[in-house]
Every structure is written in C-alpha cells, then in structure tokens.
Amino acid sequence: MSDLLRLRPTRRHLLATGAAAGALGLAGLRPAAAAVDWKKHAGTTLEVNLIKGPRGEVLNRHAAEFTALTGIKVSSELIPEQQQRQKIVIELTSGRPSFDVVHLSYHVQKRQFDKAGWLADLSGYMKNPAMTEPSLTEADFSAAGLTYARTPNGEMRSLPLSVDYFILYYNKELFQKKNLAVPATFDDMMRAAETLTDPKAGTYGFVGRGLRNANMAFWGALFLNHGGEFLDARGNILTDGPEAVEATKYYQRLLSKTAPPGVVGFNWMESMAAFTQGRAAMWIDGVGWAPPLEDPNASRVVGKVGYAVVPKGPAGQFSATYGDGIGVAQASTKKEAAYLYCQWAVSKLMGGRLLQIGGGVPFRDSILNDGEVQSGLKMPREWLDSAIGSAKISKLGLPVVVPVAEFRDIVGAAVTATLSGADPATELKKATDQYRPILERSEKA
Template identity: 70%
Template sequence: MFDSGLTRRSLLTGTLAAGSLGLAGIPLARAEPQWKKFSGSTLEVNLIKSPRGDILQKYEKEFTELTGIKVASEQIPEQQQRQKAVIELTSGKPSFDVVHLSYHVQKRQFEKAKWLADFSAFLKDASLTEATLTESDFSSAGLLYARNQQGEMRSLPFSVDYWIVYWNKELFAKKGLQYPETFDDMVRAAEALTDPKEGIYGFVARGLRNANVPVWTSFLLGHGVDPVDASGNLLTDGPEAIEAAKLYQRLLTKAAPPGVAGFNWSECQSAFLQGKIGMWLDGVGFAPPLEDPTKSRVVGKVGYGVMPRGPKTRASATFGDGIGVTEASQKKEAGYLYCQWAISKLMGGRLLQTGSGVPFRHSVLNDAEIRQGVKMPAAWVDAVAESAKISRLGLPVVIPVTEFRDIIGTGLTATLSGGDPAAEMRKATEQFKPVLERSERA
C-alpha cells in the first residue's frame, strides 16, 4: 500500500526528492524545501464540502507536523462555498488564506479579478518547492486550468474528472462486438445493441437541460474544436458544433432508453447498474457503485473505455478543481506550502485509493505501488491514465458558465423531441452571444 508509515515518514522528514517517489530525471542533489521556515503560522483554509475536502482535513495534522504551520479549515457545500468565496474576495478582505475552487465554473472569474497569488516564482524556488513538483507532471488540462493567459500559475491543479465510456462487456460479447474506436463505431455498436423488446439500449447519457452540455462538448472536442476559441469567439453554431449536436441527437433518440430527455447522471448510472445499457458516457468519478455487489448487477462486467476518436482527434472532456492562495493573504508562502502538500504524491495517492478523487499528476496515476492500493479494477485506472494524455477542457473558460449550460442545453434537449440540430444550435448561440459579451465588458 502506498499510504504506509515509511512513505509518510519519508515525506515528513523531507526526503521526497531523493526517494523512490521522485520523477525520472530529477536531479537528486536538489536541496529540500525549508518546510519549517514558516513554523508558528496559522492558515485559514476554505474548502468545498466533498470527499476531497474530507481527505485534506483528515490528514492536516501531518501537514502541521511537517511544517509547524497550524491549519484552521472549514468545508462548505459547493454552491454556498462559491458564493461565500466570491463575496469575500470581492470585498478585498477575505477571511481565508487558501481557497478551493472549481476550475470549470470559476477559472475565468478568478483570473479576471486577480484574486489569487501568482505561484510562478514559488515553483522555481527550491527553498519552497520539492523536486518532484514539476509542471510536466500535470496533465495538459490541469495546466490549462491553472495557467492564465499570461502564463502565470495562480493555483495548483488538485482533482480532475475525465469523461470516459462505461461499457457492458457481457452485452457486447453477446452481439460479437468490440469496444468502439471511433464515433462511427460507437453509433453502430449502440444501434446494434439496442433491443427495446428486451429492454436493452445501446447508449445512455445526460439528456437533461444544462447537465447535457458536457455530452455534446465531448463530441465537439473530437472534431478538434472548443465551444469558445482562444480569442473568445463563440463556435457553438459552426459546422463541427452542428455535427456534434446531430451525433448527440442520434444516439439519444435511436439508442437510448425512453425518458432520456429527463436524465441527469444519477438516472444514467441507475440504468447502467441494471445491466440493460450497452454504453454510458460520463465522468470517471461515478464508477465505484458499479463494482458494489449491493448496488450493481454488472459487477465484473464493466469495461472502462477511453473516449473514442472523433473525425479529427481523440479527446477526453475534462473538469476539475484547484487550490490557491488569495492575493490578499499576508501568508502567501505558508499558504503555498499547504497547496503543495494538498496536491503532493502522498495526498494524491490517498485520493485515488479511496475513490475520493483523481489527481492531475501523471506520477500518481502511473505509480505501481499506488495502483496496487486502488479498490477499483485496473482497467479503470488505465482509462484514467490514458484519458489524462488526451484531456481537453469540457466547458469554455467564461464567467457565465451556468448561462452557457442553460442556453446551449435547452437547444440540445429540443433536438430530442425532433428539433433540427442546426436550427437549435444557431438559436442558442444567438441567445448566449450577448450574455458572453456583457460578461467580458463588466
């Protein structure tokens, strides 16, 4: 097991860089960080209530043992935590030094307001940063989330949710089918598996307005296109976006169970657990119940597949959260040490092994000792590691993310009752365009 006394002592005595946990190619002579430099400080830490927050709180005494820095942390339910963070950061006098943020919702807002301290210089400082913490160890999506347009790192990537395809190996075998390699293969397999008389359907994904947008972006990314480009141009009614909407419509009307227009992830998961669904597209974090014999009829029958290749590329829609230090904090270096500990290989291993989250760091996902302690099947970990290599942001980096999901999601849901994908995407784009423009002017 990774979470052993030896490994813990190795971290606490500052020998991480020279030990077996180091990345290949890291010079062993690099000095260790001065962990005790800010001993006696107290950090106020604002966390999102989640299994990730639980892990951080559970082991924060180890951080104090390592650094001498005391931690006063609180977990707040996600929506309330976001509201509290924005109100206090806007005031310029937040009550916390360290904050947990949802990248896929808050990245642009936090960057535009410059609420977080710049870690760029800290990352290069051997007195603050241990040798295994390198930018190359983060997945591409993690770096996209953490870096701003100026290339500054104002947070550290913490936990990620890659989208994969859960597939029922038993149903595939009965039809003599292989796991799909392309979008076209996925359509063929979904339709071949569908048998309404037997109550079997080849595909399920979110049909509910707002919740359904990541399904569509998963398809759009396979065309090599983001919903909003790097220059801020909205691409939601382009030819690729329309093709992605057509694929969404076809799979959810030709191969999905009745009522799918009202499905969020929970309804999709429930359907897949019954053993009557061929494929389910969603985040890796929904896997544990599938292997629980008290909840699942598909234990031992589940395949975990990397997103099939689209017309231009293979891409895994990615969502995630990070952790940073407020610009207003007078304890930036101490806060940075906490953030570094939070996303360390030790803590990342604990996240992965307990099913509390998936780290952005390649060195955690590829570590054989850590993987041995993971309760999920090896195929799940393989899907996570492979998805990390093809990760792309699953939502645009804009302030009105909720409005984007509401408006685009309405158009997508309309296609399930016969709406024309091209017309619906053009209408939704026209509705969202002024919302986006106003947010950028504010």
C-alpha cells in the same frame, strides 16, 4: 419503489466512498523533505475553504498529518459545491475573504478568477527550492492542468488538484452476448448502441446526460471529437458552426434512439443508476464516478464493467476534461504557509490516496504512473489505464469564460430540445445568438 430508484447511488454514498480514503495505508508515501523548510511557519493557523466531496474530505481528514509535518494548524470549512462557489465569490469580491486557501472549480471559475486577480501568483514559490520539493514541477502536470492553472501571461495562480476525464464505461456482459468489440470510433459506438438496444428486454445501448445544463459536459465530449472549438482567436463563441451541428445530430440520434425512456431528464446520477442496474450498455461520463459501479451495495454490474478512453471521433480523439485546483487568496497575509498547504494537497501522498479509492484522479503524471501507488489501487486496472490514456488526449470540455452557467443553460436547452425532434442547426443558431451578447458584456465588464 422501483429497482432503479432503490439502487440509485446517493450523494451521501459517493461522499462516503471518498471518506474511505482515511483508512488507506500508503507506506512510504510521504512528501519529500529535500531542502524545504517545512517548519518555517510553525505556529501559524490557516483558514482553508474546501468543496465538500471526496477531494475535500480527504484533505480535511488528513489535516493533522500536515500539522505534524509543518507545525501549521488548519481550520477547514467544507461546503457543498454550489453553495461554496457562491460563498467564495462573494468573499473574494469583498477583498476580505475569511480564508487563506481556497478550493476552486476550474471549469466554472477559471476565467472569473483570472480576470479578478483573486489568487496569489505561486510561480516564484515553485522555483524556490526552500519552498518546493524537487518533484513538484510544472512539467509533471497534464496539459489540461497547466491550461487551467496558468493565467494568459504564464503565472501559476493555483496548483491543479484533481481532474475529471470523460471516459467510456461499458457493460462487458452485454457486449459479450452480442459478440461485440469495444468501439474504437464514434461510428463503432453508434452501431454498437443500436445493436444493443432491446426495449422489450429493458436494455439500451447507451445512456448519458439529457438534462439541460448538465448535458453540456457530455455534449462537449462529442463536440471536441467532431473538431469543435468553443471560441475563436478573438473570443467569439462558435457553437453554431458545422462541427457543433454534426455533434448535436450525433447526440440526438444516440440518446433518442438508443437510450432509456426519460433520458431528457437524466443528469449523471440518473445515468449512473441506469448503468448500475444493467439497463444500459454504455455510458460516457467522468472517470470519478467509477467507485459506486464496483460496490455490491449499489450496483448490479460489479465485475462486469469495462473502462476505456472515449472512441475516436470524426475529427480526432479527445477526452473532455474538467477539474479543480487549490490556491492562495491574494488577500491572505499568510501566503507562504498557505502555499505549503497547497503543495501538500497535491503531493504524492494525498494524490495517491485519492487515486487508490477512485475518488479522483490527480493532475500529476508522476502519481498516475507510480508503481507503488498503483499497487494499492482498489479499482480495476482498466480504470487506471483509461485515466492514463485520457491524460494524453485531454482537452477542456467547456469554454473558459466568466458566464459558464449561462452558456450551459442556453446552449444546453437547445441541445435538449433536439431530443424532442427539434432541428439541431436551428436550435444552435438561436442559442448562440442569445448567448453571444451575454459573453461580450462579461468580457467588457
């Protein structure tokens, strides 16, 4: 077995990293009681549907604390992400879901849930001091979180739970050997990547997602910083314009010239493996992938990893943002009790736990900037700073549409084709022409 495969972080390892949150002590971090009647629904049992992963694991592991606080019993079901997405849509479509509380992936399901009206409006609960502790306000959520949680008419149909900002990971040791500074612009990043690429030594300047569909998360980060907007004011897709073409040319050059062989088949896991092996000097991906990089059992670059906000592009500086939320099923007969669970899930206590082990970044600015939470951070301070900085420049990294999977498949295939030499403008036009009627049909449905 090659070194690359032997040290490749597994999904089990990542979940175990999140599970470590159970051992964290956050003395003094408890949901503020204020005037909230936490015991109002004591004796109720809630059915909670969670995505299996660091965020869902933390909520499930500490559910007994919620029960102690409220007297509400919790029955949690944790399901792997792809299966969970399919299951909840089937159940919500039926009108008789088996759950009261649901964990949703905003970047995939936002538009679908809004159109269908599957989630209860939480706006009234948030304004009610008998239901909501004072620090939980809309203003405390980042702009991206509010964009995800609000419907077009301003209703809060979920609470933003955890955000995944795309940041720049870099190998300090490789940069120091070449006496290079952390790139401040896309031009700097390209020059550094080319300078740091040495195939004879087995090191490359950059690694990133080249695999169709998966690559849209990384490509989106380049697209936004080239001035791209996914949709115009009428909802028309804009992936064949000059901004998209220039972003794809940059992507093509970066991964074709400075990435390891086989990058066309890389998802986040293969990219992480190359970076943790010390074979790649830079990597742009989600902030939540950091814990394995600092784990000596999974990484050869422990103590050598730098974290920074994404460099400034030709048309601005944005962090492509993805995330998940938690909401109450419209069909639930236990909406108030379910809302109390959602409020607990996004509390300082739970968000602080998640942040401290690097398993996720809360959407709430007050948690990110809290000194008590920061004092217990298990990750390097640079990592937290990159998250705080990214929150200020966050922008949604995928279009808010129902057929997101089709978008990622079709446009992703076009972008991947350029790594084999295909012309970006030609490929993007074909992909956009193919996708446009799919999007139009979904909006008319």
